[in-house]
Amino acid sequence: MPHIRYFLNKGYDVGVAANTENSDVSRIEEFGVTIHHVPFSRKLFDKGNLKSYKIMKNIMKDYHILHLHTPISSFITRLASSKSHKVIYNVHGFHFNENGKWTTNQLYLATEKIAALKSDKIIITNLDDLKIAYKIASEKKICYVNGVGLDTNLYNIEKFLSQDKQTIKLELGLDQNKKILTHIAEFNDNKRQIDIVNACELLKEKTQDFIILLVGTGENFEGIQRYIQEKHLDKFIKCLGFRKDIPRILSVTDIGLLVSIREGLPRSIMEMMAMKVPVVATNIRGNRDLVTNGENGFLIPIKNREEIAKKCFVLMSNEDLSNQYGEVGRQIIEDYFSIETVLQQMEKVYRELDIV
Incomplete structure (x- = not known):
């Protein structure tokens, strides 16, 4: 636009x-x-x-x-x-x-x-x-x-006060004290929401203080919802459907995710970085233009639920590291994107x- x-x-x-x-x-x-x-x-x-x-x-x-x-x-x-x-x-x-x-x-x-x-x-x-x-x-x-x-004024975490974040979590039905992991993408085979569901099953064995938000809609939406129910992961994963308030959702997000097989230059990662959210993404074209492993997030192999869970747990367990990655990410967007x-x-x- x-x-x-x-x-x-x-x-x-x-x-x-x-x-x-x-x-x-x-x-x-x-x-x-x-x-x-x-x-x-x-x-x-x-x-x-x-x-x-x-x-x-x-x-x-x-x-x-x-x-x-x-x-x-x-x-x-x-x-x-x-x-x-x-x-x-x-x-x-x-x-x-x-x-x-x-x-x-x-x-x-x-x-x-x-x-x-x-x-x-x-x-x-x-x-x-x-x-x-x-x-x-x-x-x-x-x-x-x-x-x-990317509009760095629109995607700016400084615009959201603590009270704003509490209100947003309340609106979304989220526990105020739990870590929020967010994946923004159309629901299709390429975006691999199924890997996130499988990773959630592993992650909850280490900690239960998190909720995953799957934002978007698409041909696999209902299938992923059924799979979540079959795995009894309803309390850990929320499918939010199509949203127009991405900056608000990212303001309460602690970790950003994108686990696709194929990308160009993913806007969702840029949005996360602009909002100072550390990112866990697959090591593919486009993603690695934005995420440098160990600097503003982690790059992982495709279709690898173990690495998704492992890297998310690292960030959930180390707030200083997460904040550092978030700051670096914001600077990259301001400088180049x-x-x-x-x-x-x-x-x-x-x-x-x-x-x-």
Whole structure:
């Protein structure tokens, strides 16, 4: 949304094309932009994407600049674009990755090479993808930007007094004296909430002074809830669903979690770091751009409930260490990942394309 606001402030007419089905677009509508519903699918070979291609072909007649996000919709839109468009592709993590299948990785690598031919700029947001990007497109097309930027004023723990935190815990039904561990992500196979549930089973053998908050919704939401009940872990794990008050939730969080298999540059970790929350995250692309093991959190192997439980217990048992990691995390966000920093980087890209 800051990028939308940026172009509006420059006097541009802005439109947003996305699959808005079952989505709340009210915050975007408040900008007064045109919203186009396009039935993009996350699956490359979905017949709905052929329909999306035709719809985008028609929509983009009224636009000169295409700033694209997410792999499949960006691939479709780039194929549909013409020479009259300035095309910017913001990569939030290539679909191929270190933990993907070889055949799938090769397929997505090939699609990126094809689509790169119709891209004026390809914006990379993590160092692992940057290494690969030079194999996909010419060096002059590649730009490195620190994600989409974070509002460090909004995500600021100093705004929350002790009384505020007590009230928030009361609203969420949380014990005032227990440590709060928070995982923010869509419920799907990639995000691996199941590993957190399994880690909880181990962690409660060492201490019972904690509650895990699983924030988000998705296709696995009900399945994870059933699994929690089957494991009799209801008193240790709360599924909060979709939330719009992430800064409030993070203000009462002691440890942040993200245990995905694949990421680009995860916003949830940036939010946690900005709120001075130490992080336990999987050692994958994107996560390791933000978390340095032993400096502002811990990096652990994927699908490893033992390490999740172990590192969480270390942080729960050492408040000084947790505070130290939190302070370091906040400084990293202020120095490199604030919205001000990112918009400056983006403006440089726009100027190279002579569009601002």
